[in-house]
Amino acid sequence: MGRYLLRRALLALPTLLGITLVTFLVSHLLPPDLVLANLGDRATQSPSLVAAFRHRWGLDQPVVMQYVLYLGHLLHGDLGTSIATDRPVLVELELSLPATVELATVALVGAAVIGTALGILAAVARDSAVDLAVRAISAIGVAVPTFWFAILLLSTVYFRLGWAPPPGRLSTGITPPAPITGMYLVDSLLRGRPDLFADALSHIILPAIVLATVGIGFVTRMTRSSMLEVLSQDYVRTAHAKGLRRWSVVVRHALRNALIPVITITGTLYAQLMSGTVMTETIFSWPGLGRYAVSSAASLDFPAVMGVALVVGTMYVIINACVDVLYALIDPRIHYA
Amino acid sequence: MNVRRRVWSGLVVLILALSIVGAPGSHAAGASRSDVLVIAKDISDIRTPDPNKSYDVSGVFLQFPIYSRLVKQVAPDFWKIQPDLAESWTVSPDATAYTFKLRKGAVFSSGNPVTSEDVRFSLLRTHNIKGYGSFLADSIKAVDVVDPQTVRVTLKAPDATFLAAVGAGVFSIVDSKTVRAHGGVETPGADTLDKAEQWFYTNSAGAGPYVLQRYTRETEIVLERNDKYYGAHPFFREVIIRHVKDPSTQALMLQRNDVDLALDLNADQADSLKGKPGIALLEDPSAYTVYLGLNSSAHPWDNPKVREAVKYSIDYNGIVSGIMHGHGQRIGSIMMPGMLGFPDSLNKQLLYPHNPAKAASLMKEAGVSRASVTLTWASGTNYGALPLDRLAQKLRSDLATIGIDLRLQPVQQSIFLTYYRQGKPETAIGFWFPDYMDPDNWSYFVSGFINKRLHWQNPEGAALVKAAAQTPDQQKRETMYEQYNRLLATPGSPYVFLAQPTAITAARDDITQFKFHPLYFLQIESLGRK
Numbered sequence: 001m002g003r004y005l006l007r008r009a010l011l012a013l014p015t016l017l018g019i020t021l022v023t024f025l026v027s028h029l030l031p032p033d034l035v036l037a038n039l040g041d042r043a044t045q046s047p048s049l050v051a052a053f054r055h056r057w058g059l060d061q062p063v064v065m066q067y068v069l070y071l072g073h074l075l076h077g078d079l080g081t082s083i084a085t086d087r088p089v090l091v092e093l094e095l096s097l098p099a100t101v102e103l104a105t106v107a108l109v110g111a112a113v114i115g116t117a118l119g120i121l122a123a124v125a126r127d128s129a130v131d132l133a134v135r136a137i138s139a140i141g142v143a144v145p146t147f148w149f150a151i152l153l154l155s156t157v158y159f160r161l162g163w164a165p166p167p168g169r170l171s172t173g174i175t176p177p178a179p180i181t182g183m184y185l186v187d188s189l190l191r192g193r194p195d196l197f198a199d200a201l202s203h204i205i206l207p208a209i210v211l212a213t214v215g216i217g218f219v220t221r222m223t224r225s226s227m228l229e230v231l232s233q234d235y236v237r238t239a240h241a242k243g244l245r246r247w248s249v250v251v252r253h254a255l256r257n258a259l260i261p262v263i264t265i266t267g268t269l270y271a272q273l274m275s276g277t278v279m280t281e282t283i284f285s286w287p288g289l290g291r292y293a294v295s296s297a298a299s300l301d302f303p304a305v306m307g308v309a310l311v312v313g314t315m316y317v318i319i320n321a322c323v324d325v326l327y328a329l330i331d332p333r334i335h336y337a
Numbered sequence: 338m339n340v341r342r343r344v345w346s347g348l349v350v351l352i353l354a355l356s357i358v359g360a361p362g363s364h365a366a367g368a369s370r371s372d373v374l375v376i377a378k379d380i381s382d383i384r385t386p387d388p389n390k391s392y393d394v395s396g397v398f399l400q401f402p403i404y405s406r407l408v409k410q411v412a413p414d415f416w417k418i419q420p421d422l423a424e425s426w427t428v429s430p431d432a433t434a435y436t437f438k439l440r441k442g443a444v445f446s447s448g449n450p451v452t453s454e455d456v457r458f459s460l461l462r463t464h465n466i467k468g469y470g471s472f473l474a475d476s477i478k479a480v481d482v483v484d485p486q487t488v489r490v491t492l493k494a495p496d497a498t499f500l501a502a503v504g505a506g507v508f509s510i511v512d513s514k515t516v517r518a519h520g521g522v523e524t525p526g527a528d529t530l531d532k533a534e535q536w537f538y539t540n541s542a543g544a545g546p547y548v549l550q551r552y553t554r555e556t557e558i559v560l561e562r563n564d565k566y567y568g569a570h571p572f573f574r575e576v577i578i579r580h581v582k583d584p585s586t587q588a589l590m591l592q593r594n595d596v597d598l599a600l601d602l603n604a605d606q607a608d609s610l611k612g613k614p615g616i617a618l619l620e621d622p623s624a625y626t627v628y629l630g631l632n633s634s635a636h637p638w639d640n641p642k643v644r645e646a647v648k649y650s651i652d653y654n655g656i657v658s659g660i661m662h663g664h665g666q667r668i669g670s671i672m673m674p675g676m677l678g679f680p681d682s683l684n685k686q687l688l689y690p691h692n693p694a695k696a697a698s699l700m701k702e703a704g705v706s707r708a709s710v711t712l713t714w715a716s717g718t719n720y721g722a723l724p725l726d727r728l729a730q731k732l733r734s735d736l737a738t739i740g741i742d743l744r745l746q747p748v749q750q751s752i753f754l755t756y757y758r759q760g761k762p763e764t765a766i767g768f769w770f771p772d773y774m775d776p777d778n779w780s781y782f783v784s785g786f787i788n789k790r791l792h793w794q795n796p797e798g799a800a801l802v803k804a805a806a807q808t809p810d811q812q813k814r815e816t817m818y819e820q821y822n823r824l825l826a827t828p829g830s831p832y833v834f835l836a837q838p839t840a841i842t843a844a845r846d847d848i849t850q851f852k853f854h855p856l857y858f859l860q861i862e863s864l865g866r867k
C-alpha cells in the first residue's frame with residue numbers, strides 16, 4: 001500500500017504541472033491586458049507606473065522565462081504574490097481554503113449519511129411508497145437550482161422564521177478563534193470555546209443544507225441502484241435462508257458490497273465541493289475558495305488563479321487516492337501492489 | 338446496539354439544540370447594539386487596507402473614518418475645500434507651491450502629535466510606493482518641513498487642482514513614527530523596501546474619528562471609536578461593516594434588524610423596501626455619470642450628422658423612469674451636476690430633447706439610411722441604479738428607429754476595460770467616477786485621454802482644460818469649465834450623455850444624521866441613533 005501511494009503521488013506530479021501550464025497560458029494569452037485591466041484609468045497614463053507594474057509582475061520578461069520563474073518559486077513552496085492585494089497567495093488562501101473545507105466537509109457528511117440511509121431504505125422497500133418518496137426527493141435534490149434553493153432557505157428559515165442566524169461565518173461582533181486550522185468549528189473546540197463552536201455551527205447549517213441537498217440526490221440514487229443489484233445476488237438469498245435477521249443481512253452483507261460505487265461518487269462530490277461553490281458562497285457571504293477564484297479571475301490576478309487551480313488539483317489527487325484506499329479497506333479482494 | 342442508538346440520537350438532539358441556541362444569540366446582539374453600528378456592504382473590491390496604496394471604491398470607504406487628510410469636502414458643496422488637519426494654507430500665484438499650516442493639538446491614535454514630518458512622510462510614501470493611486474502624487478516634486486506646524490509642497494508644474502487632490506483617500510496622513518516602526522518607507526524605492534502593508538490589516542495609524550480593529554477580506558471591517566480624535570466625538574463606539582455581496586440578502590438583513598444600514602441596494606430592492614415598517618430609504622446623487630461613446634473612426638459615427646441624429650433619437654426619460662425606476666436624473670455633460678462650472682441650470686440647458694422626427698431628418702441630411710455597428714459594454718454591471726444590460730437593450734431599440742442596427746457585444750468587465758482603453762469598441766457604454774472632487778477630474782474627455790479611445794480630437798478643448806487646471810482664480814475657472822461642458826454637449830461631439838444614477842441607502846429608521854458622500858458613501862462619524 002505504501003509503495004502504491006508513493007507511485008500515486010509521483011503520478012500526480014505531471015498532472016499538477018499540466019495544471020500550472022494550462023492556467024499560466026490561459027492567463028497570459030487571453031485578450032484582456034494585465035496592465036490595462038489592473039491599473040486604474042489614469043494610472044495607465046503614467047509611463048513610470050506602467051513600467052513599475054510590468055517589472056513588478058515580471059511582465060517585461062519573455063513568457064517562457066516567466067513560467068520558468070514561476071515553477072522555480074513553486075519548488076520553494078512559494079505560490080507567488082497576488083497582484084490584487086500584493087500579499088502571498090498562500091496567505092490569501094489561508095482564509096478561503098479552510099472556509100471551504102469546513103463547509104464542504106459538513107455538507108458531505110450530511111449528504112453521505114442521509115443519502116446512504118435513504119438509498120438503503122428505497123432499495124429494501126423497492127417500489128413501495130417509501131421508494132417512490134425517496135426517488136422523488138433525490139430527483140428534486142439533483143434538479144433544484146442551487147441559487148434558488150439558497151435564497152428560498154434564507155428567506156424562510158432566516159428571514160420569516162428567524163430560526164437561523166444571518167449569513168456569514170460568525171455572528172456580528174464575534175472575534176474568530178485564533179487560527180490553528182482556520183476552520184472555526186475545529187479551532188473553537190481546540191481553543192476550548194464551546195460558545196464559538198455553537199455560533200459557527202449555527203452559521204454553517206443553512207449553506208451546508210443547500211450543498212448537501214444536491215449531494216443527497218446523487219448518493220441516494222447510487223446507493224439505491226447498487227443495493228438493488230447486490231440484494232438480488234445469491235449470497236444474499238443464502239444469508240436470508242440461513243435465518244439471519246433482515247437488517248443484519250442488509251447492513252452486514254449487502255451494504256458493504258454495494259458501497260464501492262457510492263464511495264466513488266461521494267469522493268467526486270467532495271472534490272467538487274472543495275473547488276468552491278460560488279452561488280452558495282455569494283448568498284451566504286461565505287468567504288470560500290469559489291468566491292476567491294471568481295474575483296481573482298475577474299481582476300486578472302493570475303498568480304491567485306493559478307494558486308487556486310493548484311490547490312483544487314491537489315485536492316482532487318488526494319481525494320482520489322483516499323477513495324482508492326477506501327476501496328481496499330471495504331473490499332478485501334482489492335489489492336494494490 | 339441500544340447504547341449506540343442512544344449516542345446517535347443524543348448527537349442529533351445536540352446539533353439541533355445548538356443550531357437553535359446559536360440563532361437567538363445573534364438577535365440578542367441586534368437588540369442591544371445601541372452604540373454599535375452594523376453596516377451591510379459589498380467590500381470585495383478592497384485590495385489593500387494600506388491608506389497610501391488604497392485606491393478602489395470600498396478601499397476609500399475603509400480609509401475615510403480612520404484617517405484625516407489636510408483638507409476635506411462635505412455635503413452638499415463638494416467643490417468647496419474646507420480645513421481638516423490643515424487649518425489654513427497659501428498657494429503661490431503660479432499654483433506650484435502649497436504651504437499648509439497644521440492645526441494645533443491634533444494627535445494620532447497612538448498619542449503622537451500630528452506634525453509636518455507626518456505630512457511629508459505620508460505624501461512621499463504615497464508617491465514612492467507606486468500603488469494603484471500613486472499617479473495622483475505624480476505631480477509632487479518635493480515636500481519640505483518648514484517648521485513642526487508648517488509644510489510646503491512643491492509641484493513639478495502649475496496645478497490649481499492640487500488642493501482638492503490632497504483631500505483624496507491616498508493622501509491620508511499617517512503617523513510616521515508608528516508606520517516606520519512597522520517597516521514603512523517613504524524614500525524612492527519604497528515599492529520594494531516598504532514592509533508595512535501586513536501591519537495595516539489589524540492596525541491603523543491615523544488621526545481620524547475611528548481606529549481599525551481588524552479587516553478581513555470578504556468578511557468584515559471592525560472600527561473602534563478614537564477617543565483622542567480632535568473633532569466632535571462620534572456617537573457610535575463600535576462600527577462593524579459586514580461583507581454581504583448579494584443586495585437582496587442585504588435587504589433581508591436590514592428588515593430583520595440585523596444591520597442598521599444597507600449600502601448596495603439596486604432599484605428593485607429599494608422599491609420593495611418602500612413603506613416597510615422601521616425602514617427609511619435615503620437617496621442621494623451618486624458620482625457616477627454614464628454616457629454612450631461613439632467611435633468617430635467607425636462608420637457611421639465618422640459622420641457628425643449621424644452623431645447628432647443619435648442625440649435626438651434616444652428616449653432619455655424612458656431610461657430614467659423605465660430602467661432606473663426614477664432613481665436618477667438625465668445629464669447634459671459628463672460632470673456631476675452641482676460641480677463648479679456645472680450648475681443644475683446649465684445641466685438642464687444642455688439636455689437634448691427626444692425628437693425622432695428631427696433625428697430622421699438629420700439621418701437624411703447625412704445621407705445614411707441604414708447602418709450596422711457594434712455596442713460593447715461590461716455585461717452584468719450596474720452603475721448605481723442603472724443596470725447596463727437593460728440599458729443596452731433600450732439603446733438598441735431606440736437607435737433602430739433611425740435605421741441603425743446596434744449589434745450587442747456584451748463582454749466581461751476586464752475585457753471591456755482592455756478593449757475600451759485600447760480604443761477598439763465602435764460604440765461603448767462608459768462612465769466616469771472621480772478620484773477627487775475638482776472639476777479638472779472630469780476634464781479627460783478632451784484632454785487626449787478618454788477622447789482618444791473614441792478617436793476624436795479637440796485641440797481647442799484640450800487647451801481650455803489645461804489652462805483651467807492652472808488657473809487659481811475660482812471665478813475664472815468656473816467660466817472655463819462652463820465653456821468645457823458646453824463644448825462636450827455640442828452636436829458633433831462623440832458623447833451622448835445619458836444619466837446620473839442616485840445612490841440608494843436603506844437604514845433602520847432610528848438612525849439619524851445620515852450624510853452621504855459621493856466618494857466614500859457616508860460620513861460614519863456624524864451618524865447617531867434615536
